[in-house]
Amino acid sequence: MHVEDLRWFAVLGETEHLTAAAAALGTSQPNLSRSLRRVEEAFGVPLFEREHRGLRLNPYGRIVLEAARAGTAAVDSAQLRIGALLDPESGIVRLAFLHSVATSLLPDLLKAYRAVGPSAEFALRQGASTGIVEDLESGDADIGLTAPRPDPERFGWHPLEQQRLALHVPPGHPLATRRRVELAAAADEPFVGLQPGFGFRRISDELCRAAGFVPRLAFEATDLNTIDSLVGAGLGVAVLPSSAIRGSDSGAVAVPLAGVQSRREIGMTWRLRAQLTPAAERFRAFVRSRPVIST
Incomplete structure (x- = not known):
């Protein structure tokens, strides 16, 4: 059973009519029947009562219909979120930063990046250097602005200031x-x-x-x-x-x-063994193109 089987089952459960559901899905009745069979085999029970006028959901079918609606909605939401992450122009950059750069380096970088990537979104996390490393290791952050430099065996580093x-x-x-x-x-x-x-x-x-x-x-x-x-x-x-x-x-x-x-030295860091999203990679490349500031 695939996600598409649940999607088709949801349409069939709402119409309770094989011909109408097949037409709505743009498929043939035999294809839809085979898909229904896979769903029923996966749950181990029949999900419809067969009547002379068509189909009627039984108690098992109503439970599966509720789950199918929730499951396909969750999958659709995940696909939209992944699509957003994969978009280098408007994706989300998860950025962790030190308290001490919150009124200086961070706003300067964000303002400069807005000029070249106005559609980008940032999910910001503020914390101590140890917390930033933990966020990078857990995947809660893509990039960190921190000091001092973390373990060079595990983290990339680019000096900023x-x-x-x-x-x-x-x-x-x-x-x-x-x-x-x-x-x-x-x-x-x-x-x-x-x-x-x-x-x-x-x-x-x-x-x-x-x-x-x-x-x-x-x-x-x-x-x-x-x-x-x-x-x-x-x-x-x-x-x-x-x-x-x-x-x-x-x-x-x-x-x-x-x-x-x-x-x-304040620098930008990222986990070496983690693949950055296109949005985060684009931000990293932008930051690395800037000269090191000496104050």
């Missing part, structure tokens, strides 16, 4: 007047940072360890703008990629960090 890191300090802080600052100068300061599990939390912790100290956390937030605001309010200091903080009026002062390691 090199962000200069700075030490954000409250207004009036002794370090606020420096042109550049070594991170070790803030070793005794309370820090405001991201919660564990965020990719940038790992980066900032590694920078502090390289400077010879473990930061004393006054608060752990879930996004960079909140950290910047709390620094501006005097709660502590923070290491931040200043280009990720747009339009901030917190009052926090960004002092560039000295040292060759004081940059954060």
Whole structure:
């Protein structure tokens, strides 16, 4: 029994007339009879009462008719959804991204892509770097915008932005007047940072360890703008990629960090062993054609 058999059965069940159903389906009565036989053999019971005026659904047939309507509707819906995914112009791109690019890199990319792919749709998922990797592995996302770079054995990578890191300090802080600052100068300061599990939390912790100290956390937030605001309010200091903080009026002062390691790389990633949909592939190709931004 095939899906088409259920589709034909639904028409026959609604008309309860072999000749009329065959005409509606554009097939012969023998073909329709053979299709009905396959459905009845699959369920193991007769589905119609044969009367001299035609056919009448029996209780088993009414159950199968309900299932046939639901089943064929589900198949039709799946075909439409697959067709949408296969359309590179108007298909859906499932994109996971870091909280820290939500007000900067992400809207810039989407706006630029709209100019060349105005019909494309995006299913967006926001989260930490570990969550983005999980979304890619599960298939809930096609492409991720994240940092740091995930396992190169399993994930492709294309750099998008090199962000200069700075030490954000409250207004009036002794370090606020420096042109550049070594991170070790803030070793005794309370820090405001991201919660564990965020990719940038790992980066900032590694920078502090390289400077010879473990930061004393006054608060752990879930996004960079909140950290910047709390620094501006005097709660502590923070290491931040200043280009990720747009339009901030917190009052926090960004002092560039000295040292060759004081940059954060944001990139586009995808699972190597997964086949991208045409829409996602088109978006990936567009992003890869853009120059790497250095801030």
